Amino acid sequence: MSKKLLALTGNDAAAYAMKQINPDVVAAYPITPQTSLMEKFAQFVADGELDTEIVLVESEHSAMSACVGASCAGARVMTATSSQGLALMWEIVYIASSYRLPIVMPLVNRALSGPINIHCDHSDAMGIRDSGWIQLWAENAQEVYDNLLQAIRIAENSDILLPVAVNYDGFIISHAIENMYLYDDAEVKKFVGEYKPKYTLLDPKKPTTFGGFDLPDYYFEHRRQMADAMSKSAKVIADTAKEFSKICGREYKFIEGYKLEDAEVAIVALGSTVGTARAVVDELREKGVKAGLLKIRMFRPFPENEIADALKHLKAIAILDRADALNAVGGPLFDEIRAALYKKSTMPVVNYVYGLGGRDMGLVEINKVYSDLAEIAKTGKAKDLVTYLGVRE
Secondary structure: OOEEEEEEEHHHHHHHHHHHHOOOEEEEOOOOOOHHHHHHHHHHHHOOOOOOEEEEOOOHHHHHHHHHHHHHOOOOEEOOEOHHHHHHHHHHHHHHHHOOOOOEEEEEEOOOOOOOOOOOOOHHHHHOOOOOOEEEEOOOHHHHHHHHHHHHHHHHOOOOOOOEEEEEEOOOOOOOEEEEEEEOHHHHHHHHOOOOOOOOOOOOOOOOOOOOOOOOOOHHHHHHHHHHHHHHHHHHHHHHHHHHHHHHOOOOOOEEEEOOOOOOEEEEEOOOHHHHHHHHHHHHHHOOOOEEEEEEOEEEOOOHHHHHHHHOOOOEEEEEEOOOOOOOOOOHHHHHHHHHHOOOOOOOEEEEEOOHHHOOOOHHHHHHHHHHHHHHHHHOOOOOOEEEOOOOO
């Protein structure tokens, strides 16, 4: 294993991963905070460091459409976007998964308008959670890089052929500089492998149709096949992580517990907030509080059984959502984890919606959550099921 330590932003880490992957086609449109990723990647191409065909389009709808066309033709394809850009891709995002096209997309998470906001939350990713895309989440720049390399293998597995979104927090990860390891080009090239499309429009010996009109006689069966591929992808994601561990030195799991085994109360979270919560857990442990943490790395497919097993021994749990479903009953991660625990546990589970539009989530806020959990664990009752953390009421 050969690797070098560098200080990079999350967007630079993503661009470097794309450079080593060397996709055949990248179609993208700039949108904050994704823009510096594509600028960096375009610079690599302009300098002749790889031979990717960059397709400059007039909108994200066209970007995803170009990706679908290129992928149907048998190319290895990537794109990247954020927020309203993803919203503008919306129609074609579903086309990509229903055509079973292994497109990989760094998704630099940002709030959806309105009101207009360019900062981080997870409302964009949660908008496509049921679109048939596999979703991996990164806590830092290292995981952005590592997840993207694995995403190519997962998406292109012949039993899966579903697109993959690699999520990371806008500005917090995309623009912050961290020390991280980059792996040797040859090792990455060997791991990623050569893409050999299972179906392509350009093979006259094996005619294939994409985008046929799917009436009631077959539409249902095709959607069922997508669901089956999503179910199978969990094993492929696990196998890919195991193989990738030979390069990176550690094995990525669907979920990652921190001081959870003997914990009495715990927080569940996605993205960069996990790192802040880990620091709070350390502080509380020094004070004798049995606090724990669960990080969700794989959100689609949703690791229901693994989450339920990891949390079943606790006295109280708080689910942190950086997106509000606006359904009057809690955030999207809260809803899914409550469902995972249904009939498996009677422990109190509460929801904290936080950080919308980039509002800071610091040590003070997370300490408050653990303080609330201690009271809930003691009494067995929660004052509020859903709390908007840090908002001015």
